[in-house]
Amino acid sequence: MKVFRLLVLLAVLILGLIIGAVNMTAMSINLLFTQLNTSVGVALIAALLIGVVVGAGLVLVSVVIPLYAQLRRANKSAAAPPAPVVPSQSFDGR
Numbered sequence: 001m002k003v004f005r006l007l008v009l010l011a012v013l014i015l016g017l018i019i020g021a022v023n024m025t026a027m028s029i030n031l032l033f034t035q036l037n038t039s040v041g042v043a044l045i046a047a048l049l050i051g052v053v054v055g056a057g058l059v060l061v062s063v064v065i066p067l068y069a070q071l072r073r074a075n076k077s078a079a080a081p082p083a084p085v086v087p088s089q090s091f092d093g094r
Contacts, residue, residue, distance in 0.1 A: 016045050 020041035027043060029036040038046075 019044055 020039070023039060023041035023044060025040045027038060027040050029038065029043065
């Protein structure tokens with residue numbers, strides 16, 4: 001499994017290098033107070049990376065943290081000592 005992960009990582013790295021090398025056209029990104037001069041390939045890779053980080057953050061906040069809180073509550077209730085059992089009275093008139 002580790003070899004497969006390394007191969008996937010290497011393939012993604014090579015793909016990023018190819019995208020960066022093929023798209024070497026200069027461009028400028030005008031922000032409100034500054035201007036960034038970069039190539040199209042670097043801007044594409046940066047946009048993809050920012051999208052992954054923002055998407056992972058949204059999944060973390062909307063799914064993972066609520067599920068983790070629910071799991072903690074379930075573990076607390078499972079670890080609580082059981083309520084004492086009160087012996088029942090017999091109803092046969094004695």
